[in-house]
Structures are given as C-alpha cells and as structure tokens.
Amino acid sequence: MKLIGVLVAALLAGEILAVSIKPAHAAEKIAVVATFSILADMAKQVGGERVAVHSMVGPGSDAHVFQATPADAVTLRRAALVVENGFGFEGWLDRLIEAADYKGQRIVASEGVAPLSQADTDDHGHHQGDKHGLRAADPHAWQNIANGVHYVDNIARGLCNLDKSGCPTYKANGAAYIERLQALDREIKGRLAAIPSERRKVITSHSAFGYFAERYGVEIIAPEGVSTEQEAAALDVAGLIRQIREHDIKALFVENISDPRLIEQIARETGLKPAGRLYSDALSKAGGEADSYIAMMRHNGVAIAEALEAAGR
Numbered sequence: 428m429k430l431i432g433v434l435v436a437a438l439l440a441g442e443i444l445a446v447s448i449k450p451a452h453a454a455e456k457i458a459v460v461a462t463f464s465i466l467a468d469m470a471k472q473v474g475g476e477r478v479a480v481h482s483m484v485g486p487g488s489d490a491h492v493f494q495a496t497p498a499d500a501v502t503l504r505r506a507a508l509v510v511e512n513g514f515g516f517e518g519w520l521d522r523l524i525e526a527a528d529y530k531g532q533r534i535v536a537s538e539g540v541a542p543l544s545q546a547d548t549d550d551h552g553h554h555q556g557d558k559h560g561l562r563a564a565d566p567h568a569w570q571n572i573a574n575g576v577h578y579v580d581n582i583a584r585g586l587c588n589l590d591k592s593g594c595p596t597y598k599a600n601g602a603a604y605i606e607r608l609q610a611l612d613r614e615i616k617g618r619l620a621a622i623p624s625e626r627r628k629v630i631t632s633h634s635a636f637g638y639f640a641e642r643y644g645v646e647i648i649a650p651e652g653v654s655t656e657q658e659a660a661a662l663d664v665a666g667l668i669r670q671i672r673e674h675d676i677k678a679l680f681v682e683n684i685s686d687p688r689l690i691e692q693i694a695r696e697t698g699l700k701p702a703g704r705l706y707s708d709a710l711s712k713a714g715g716e717a718d719s720y721i722a723m724m725r726h727n728g729v730a731i732a733e734a735l736e737a738a739g740r
C-alpha cells in the first residue's frame with residue numbers, strides 16, 4: 428500500500444498540470460465511488476443525472492478477493508463520496524482510503540439493517556471452518572429487498588448531505604425506486620410462497636443467500652462459506668453429496684462470481700442438473716440478464732422459483 432501511495436502522488440502531480448489547461452465545467456457531476464456494482468447501480472438510480480458513479484469492483488467480479496490498483500486509488504482520491512456495504516464486506520477499503528489520502532464522505536449502505544450472523548447463514552447448510560469467525564455479520568444483506576430499501580434510503584441521505592440543492596431530486600428518485608423495489612419484493616415472496624415449503628431447497632456455490640433464504644422462505648445450502656476465499660479442494664464433497672440426498676434438495680445453481688467446477692462435480696455425482704446461474708455479489712455487464720439490482724433480484728427469484736416449480740412436476 429505504501430507503493431500505491433507513492434504512485435498516487437506521482438499520478439496526481441501529473442493530473443494537476445492536465446487539469447489546469449481544461450476549461451471549468453458549468454455543471455460538474457458529483458463523483459461517487461461505490462465499492463461494487465450492486466451499490467453503484469443503487470447510487471445511479473438515486474443520483475440520476477447529478478452524479479457520475481464509478482464501481483471499484485466491476486460487474487461479474489468478486490469483491491471478497493479484490494486487489495486495488497494505483498488507478499483505483501486515484502479514482503477514489505478524486506471522489507466526493509464513497510458508498511460501501513459495511514458488515515466487513517470490503518476488508519480492503521480502509522487501507523485503500525488511507526493510501527489514496529481520500530478526504531471525502533463515506534456512506535455505509537447497510538447502516539440500520541439488522542445483520543444475520545455468518546453462523547445463522549451457515550446453519551442452513553454445510554460449511555467447514557471460517558477464518559473470519561462465525562459470529563461476524565453475514566455481509567450479503569442486499570439479497571433481501573427490504574434491506575435494499577434501507578440501502579437506498581442511506582444513499583439518498585448521504586447525497587442530500589453532500590448536495591443540498593439536489594436533495595429534492597434524490598428524495599424523489601429514491602421514493603420512486605423504493606416503490607419498484609417493494610413491488611418486486613412482494614412478487615418474489617408471492618411466487619415462492621406458492622411452492623410447497625418442503626420443496627423449497629436449493630444449493631449454490633457460496634453462502635451469499637442467507638438473507639434471501641430468510642426473507643423468501645427458501646432453504647439455501649452452500650459448500651463454500653460466507654466468503655469465497657476458501658479453496659474448494661478443502662471441502663468435504665462426499666459429505667455435501669450425502670447432505671443433498673438426506674435433505675432431498677431439488678435444485679442446484681452456479682454463481683456468477685464463483686468457480687462453477689465444484690457445483691458441476693456435485694451435479695455429476697447427484698444427478699441434479701444445474702438449474703442456471705444466480706447473481707450473488709455482482710451484477711452482469713450492461714445489457715446482460717442482471718445488469719441492475721432490480722434485474723438481478725428478479726432473475727434470482729424467477730430462476731429459483733422456476734427450478735422448484737419444475738421439480739414438482
């Protein structure tokens with residue numbers, strides 16, 4: 428990180444020269460940095476035309492194992508606002524903020540959300556060992572749309588603090604967005620509630636769906652823990668396959684940010700077919716099937732519902 432600090436200083440020195448010859452913009456957008464793509468989308472929805480949002484961890488990438496570059500530090504240094512998840516999700520952020528000498532505001536999007544512990548999430552499934560300790564909070568709170576509503580409120584409040592004249596816009600954008608989120612929340616709840624509860628069991632790669640499971644009444648088992656850092660090779664695959672048979676699990680999914688090989692091996696050995704892909708910690712690229720938070724939650728809800736409905740036929 429010290430090296431990053433030096434490189435940032437060098438890059439900024441060059442930038443001061445470059446900036447001084449550019450004309451000033453009449454309506455400069457507020458530079459917002461979100462730590463990962465899901466938060467970046469929320470910030471865009473709330474900020475609209477008044478903000479320029481950059482996602483540190485891009486679509487399809489894994490925020491658990493992110494490695495910042497000097498260019499990331501420069502982007503951060505120029506920002507007026509950082510939006511982070513909290514609950515220990517961005518273990519790399521404090522060091523990066525220090526290296527970049529970032530002095531702007533920070534919003535913790537999950538502030539006010541009641542956390543599930545990693546132990547709660549892992550209780551649903553099969554998970555061995557965790558270097559972060561089991562009492563830590565499960566960070567994946569956005570997988571419950573009711574929590575997503577809290578995130579949006581926090582982002583709108585943060586933007587209002589920073590830009591008073593834009594506040595009516597942020598409040599109006601936030602309210603309209605929350606209405607769409609609440610409609611989707613009801614839609615997913617209703618669709619899954621129509622499936623007999625004993626059939627509502629799925630397996631996916633890593634324990635990112637504890638909040639989804641709790642909100643929408645699905646049992647979701649994952650061989651990897653709440654973080655993706657654990658090597659799949661260290662897992663007890665035979666035990667997991669036994670568990671799938673004992674629990675009579677109906678559907679199996681790969682994830683957008685996790686290595687699919689383990690799930691594919693489990694599919695071969697159990698005869699369960701992968702029912703598709705779930706989006707856990709990142710959106711798809713623009714134009715993809717899950718390129719916004721709303722599209723992602725709808726995709727996950729529909730994919731799980733369709734797999735479980737098919738298992739009953």
Ligand SMILES: [Zn+2]
Pocket residue numbers: 491567633634635653654655707708
């Ligand atoms: Zn995760």
